[in-house]
Amino acid sequence: MLDLDRLPLSRKQLRSIGRATARINLWHGSVRSGKTIASLLAFAIAVATAGPSGLIVIAGRSLQTIERNCLEPLQDPALFGPLAHHIQHTRGATTATILGRTVHLIGAADARAEGRLRGLTAQLAYVDEATLMPEGFWTQLLARLSVPGARLFATTNPDSPRHWLKSGYIDRAAELNLRAWHFRLADNPSLSPEYVADLTAEYVGLWRRRMIDGAWVVAEGAIYDQWDEAAHVVDTLPPMRRYWCGLDYGTTNPFAALLLGEGADGRLYVCAEWRHDSKIAHRQMTDAQYSAAVRAWLAGWTHPDDQTTPGVMPEWTFIDPSAASFIQQMWQDGHPGIARADNTVIDGIRSVSSLLTSGRLLVHRSCAGLLEELPGYSWDPTATARGEDKPIKIADHSADALRYVVHSTAHEWRHLLTAHQEPPT
Structure with missing residues (x-):
């Protein structure tokens, strides 16, 4: 036996x-x-x-x-x-x-x-x-x-x-x-050599050393240390095959929404961003107001190269799973494709890191909040000293929205990591 x-x-x-x-x-x-x-x-x-x-x-x-x-x-x-x-x-x-x-x-x-x-x-x-x-x-x-x-x-x-x-x-x-x-x-x-090569391509930096080399290595400094504004920020967008949306809910903290698209060139693009910071606006918004604002933003957004077709409807909208009342509000307002985001923090960071390193994730220059947060998104040294990997919970709202929508759709884009395309220059 x-x-x-x-x-x-x-x-x-x-x-x-x-x-x-x-x-x-x-x-x-x-x-x-x-x-x-x-x-x-x-x-x-x-x-x-x-x-x-x-x-x-x-x-x-x-x-x-x-x-x-x-x-x-x-x-x-x-x-x-x-x-x-x-x-x-x-x-x-x-x-x-x-x-x-x-x-x-x-x-x-x-x-x-x-x-x-x-x-x-x-x-x-x-x-x-x-x-x-x-x-x-x-x-x-x-x-x-x-x-x-x-x-x-x-x-x-x-x-x-x-x-x-x-x-x-x-x-x-x-x-x-x-x-x-x-x-x-x-x-x-x-394992076949092809599988090993494909799996190796899916992990980068810290994650490659842990998941491929099997090393116990420390997380330190910038989380997305591969982030390069010159390489990852674009002024134009290609035609899009499909869209998804990620939302990080906040009342006293900023509320952030990102529109993620799969381009016809086989890359993912953060196409647009909507944010509301009550501390800057001096005005908090209710769940109903947030729902109306997000739906209006999506209905009014147009692809820069297709101004004749206003509005976009994401296949899925992934929302901070802790925002139960807002999720319910979006359901009541008839927004389709509502889903609780996969909020597995470390796995989500790994997914974003893999896409950035492979040149498969680019950000449109209009996404000001995300572009401001990504360079400073860092590991918490206090948690690291305890043997834990945790981001510092400061200025991370658009970064969280990105993690939600990217990791929740990983099964949709995983094949892009092994596509034989040149990274952006």
């Missing part, structure tokens, strides 16, 4: 599986480097040989990420052969059956998840995306692994070198009952 010789594993994967006998076993490194497959196999072997005492747990950011990152791969015969037929799970259920053993699935989105471990005695645990776990949850889980011979298996992409997992555990491996294996993209021999 667990015949490793029949699986296409690298020597590094096989070594890590065979040596995963410490109390804490950690696979870390770049995306698609083979670390997850190795860690899941090691965990499955441990489940197959575990005694009857103590619970078995899989923890992740959410139940959905556990299903996607752990259970679905385990159920894939192409990856795990006959083992896949011994994994049973009903989507949405908080337990699964692996090799006849009941496994409890625990989402740990915030510090409150620690309470779900109280009173639990475990013999095996698997943690998906460990750097995303609250430190208190991780500490409590280790405390609950109290059965003799209990083991924890975990996998993660790198983060800041000051992250608690790096400084408190990986760097102290010699002091702890811990084994860690570092994987790079090149460690996965099953």
Whole structure:
């Protein structure tokens, strides 16, 4: 059932599986480097040989990420052969059956998840995306692994070198009952050269070092350090194939709306911007007034080269998910294609960074607020010192609107990163 010789594993994967006998076993490194497959196999072997005492747990950011990152791969015969037929799970259920053993699935989105471990005695645990776990949850889980011979298996992409997992555990491996294996993209021999090249093109700067090289590197200084006004700002726009809109809501803070278009030349363009700063205007606006203003702005905007066709209707309008009352107002006013923006900050920044570096994202000179914010959009050094990547929350309203609309449409433009076009000059 667990015949490793029949699986296409690298020597590094096989070594890590065979040596995963410490109390804490950690696979870390770049995306698609083979670390997850190795860690899941090691965990499955441990489940197959575990005694009857103590619970078995899989923890992740959410139940959905556990299903996607752990259970679905385990159920894939192409990856795990006959083992896949011994994994049973009903989507949405908080337990699964692996090799006849009941496994409890625990989402740990915030510090409150620690309470779900109280009173639990475990013999095996698997943690998906460990750097995303609250430190208190991780500490409590280790405390609950109290059965003799209990083991924890975990996998993660790198983060800041000051992250608690790096400084408190990986760097102290010699002091702890811990084994860690570092994987790079090149460690996965099953990937084609074309795929490696395409994936490498999707990550730039800090993200390339983390996600491709598997390095634990610090975020510091300007977030968009590749920003170059001479290269990224344009005075003209090509014909557009489609449009989307991103909105960052504010009452005492500025309200920012951006119109993003996909040009016929295969690049994305921030075509226009609408902002209201109540401190400058000395007047706050209600949700109804904001809705009317945004809809009027879109209805009145014209492409600079097509003045005969006023108005634009974005396919989707992505709104700050915390602005529930404004989202409701836009629905009531009949604005089509309303969606809550994907507000995953770090992933959103990475999406914008990739487009800027590849020359696939340009900004029209009329977007004054965005052009003012982008050069100063910086990492928070206080958060960096704590091992966290967070932007400084100052002058970031148009930058947030950009992140909302870019990251929420990533599935629509991802192919542009690997298109063989010359960057702008």
